[in-house]
Amino acid sequence: MAKKTVDLISEFVDQKIIEENLESIVGERFGRYSKYIIQDRALPDVRDGLKPVQRRVLYSMFKLGMFSDKPYKKSARIVGDVIGKYHPHGDTSVYDAMVRLSQTWKMLTPLVDMHGNNGSIDGDSSAAMRYTEARMSAASEILLQDIEKRTVDFVPNFDDEEYEPTVLPSRYPNLLCNGATGISAGYATEIPPHNLREVINAVVKRIEKPDITIDDVIKIMRGPDFPTGAIVQGKDEIRKAFETGRGRIIIRSRTMIENQQIIVTEIPYEVNKAALVRKIDDIRIKKQIDGIDEVRDESDREGLRIVVDVKKGFDPQVIESFLLKKTNLTKSYNYNMVAINNKRPMLMGVLQIIDAYILHQKEVITNRSNYDLRRAEKRLHVVDGIIKMMDVLDEVIVLIRASKNKKDAKTKLSKAFKFSEEQAEAIVTLQLYRLSSTDIKSLQEEMRSLQETIAELQLILNNETELERVIVDELRTIQRKLATKRLTDIEEEIEKITISEEELIAEEQVVVGITKEGYIKSTSIRSYRATEEVTLRDNDSMIFVDEVSTLNTILMFTNKGNYVYLPVYKIPSYKWRDLGTHINNIVQLEEDEFIIKVLRINDFSEPKSLLFVTKKNLIKQTALADFDVSRYTKTIRAIALNKGDEVVAIDITDNPDAEVIIFSQRGEALRFNLNEIPLTSTTAKGVKGMNLSSKQHLASGIVLKNHHDLLVLSNRGHIKRIGVTEIPKKRRTNKGVQMYKIVRSNPHLVQDTCIMNATQYKNRVIIRINTTTQEVLVNAFDVKYEKSENGKQFVRPKKGTPLFMDIEQVEEDPSITPLSDYVREEDHEIVQQQLFE
Structure with a gap:
């Protein structure tokens, strides 16, 4: 008996097992699910502009007799009726749909009149359905007008005990008037609300003149009309959306400036006001822009009002532009007019939507007329x-x-x-x-x-x-009963808000420090003066220390022919005793790439040029303006280099008639006019420097100034001071003059050059010599005209260690006798006495 039972169970189970490909099972079921959510959940019907849940809410209220002139009834009662009769889903989805239909900041023509807390533009949720009350609005009554006259089709509800309409009579074009938003499977819709008066005028015009064009429509129906007002920009995109169903417009807040205050009275559609205020306050707290003193939400029953107080001395117009660009005070809106038409989702233009609505109204009026005719004929028969x-x-x-x-x-x-x-x-x-x-x-x-x-x-x-x-x-x-004035202004062009970041920065003086290992920092002058000793890593030293404005720009050039464009205000701020941040945290350098020159630039429009000298005997001149860029998140090409070449020297000048001296490694020097080097772009390679043997390389180059002496640093730590006139002037590409004594073992090789004027000499400025292991500070007064052909030794570097030299810059005093006017004296004390008398 037990075996027989088991056999029967097995036979029953076998009958219930379906052998089918998993792909076809999933595909077929997902297809059915997709069809359901497309047609019966997320997308509106083109005829009445409603999703099924919205239609069921309104029809349930109609059946309950909750008209606009009747008392309010509890929302829970309506939700319960909808769930019990028409919409077998959760109460939350039904109540949320009903609440949205009542929200005046989301619906241009509200369809539900709700009494109680129905949420807010700040994103607050509505009160529970047991607390709120509701009834139909006058507009929703018109949507359902004549429904009892069999104007639309009815179908059985989910349990076949009631009938519900497949569509409402919709006596005005609700889809265009109230818009819609929704996401389905493979489809989404985003239709903005439009002014009811204009929409009806467009429908009437289409009926009276069937060959009306989009250009005719846009003269009548100017564009979207959002319940939150604001300003829409982009008439061309509106026309495109009207024609194709897709288009991108910009919604901009309505703002005004009064007494150092930015006042916002209207914000873009579906922007959360509280989140917007928080965002503006975050900008103030994080100091993304200086000048915002306080942000307040002063909205009340009179309307929306956000106030941004601007500090004295700051331009409210600049701050307004920044906020419009960086916050949801300006927001894009993408038309995507997808609706259910003939039981299929379709992307439709305005004329297609209007035509579908007119066809629906013809059916409604025809059905109503047939209904009224049957009743009239029946009554006439009785009366007769x-x-x-x-x-x-x-x-x-x-x-x-x-x-x-x-x-x-x-x-x-x-x-x-x-x-x-x-x-x-x-x-x-x-x-x-x-x-x-x-x-x-x-x-x-x-x-x-x-x-x-x-x-x-x-x-x-x-x-x-x-x-x-x-x-x-x-x-x-x-139209006469429901029409309201337009809330949203339409502007022809999309205004491009361009903000110069410099406008957002308060100008102040700071000290910028950069080390040869690439550590960089910005600090206040107070911190700089209060710190006796800077913190450096082992074997590192400063290659740039200067007091600069936050509106200046730092250009850092590398041996690879690239440069880093870094506005001073973007340099991270530290105390002077702190190490700072590495340049790779700002802009990534290559593994064997390092900084060889740092320049401070006040104005890129100044008539200046940069001189580049490369190891493989190329020199190039490029205008300073070519180095001004708007995007600088990575290194930028300053000079094109041949394989194996690298930049050895960079200098800047404002004198096109100046002279240039370039040095080979072995100490050959060539002096010629700067104008022999053509001005080329940042992507050019340059021209030949001097006549060199194939085994020789250029080591340095510098632009000369009148009455300055030349200081040359060798690999053995010697500084040789040279009067410029000692080097005969020639043409570019000629052979240079030997400045060092040629020796076979351990020769002097040029490492770096700089020029020194009489003011620097008198003020005993510091000459900084950097190696990979140490930094040596030399008093300029100690660098004399030496009898030795190789100069005086100031540092003893390890063999093969690269050296760099930099002289402290001071403003040149024209009253001091230029160095070149002094006759050379064997006894340096005579020169010293002449200088300091």
């Missing part, structure tokens, strides 16, 4: 029978009195006087007072009225022009 009965009233009375019952009376009336079933029913149920002469007259008047009504209805049903006239007349009536 009663009037005929008056001619034989006495016989009718006798016949009825002689009848056994009502049924018998109706049968005798039909046989005796040829009355129809309906006429006989009306006669036997007629009240005696209706037999008075007054009522007879009223019946005759009703008969004439019914005949006129029937004639009008037949004309509507048989004449397309008359049908369209009725639609137009009724739309005009609704």
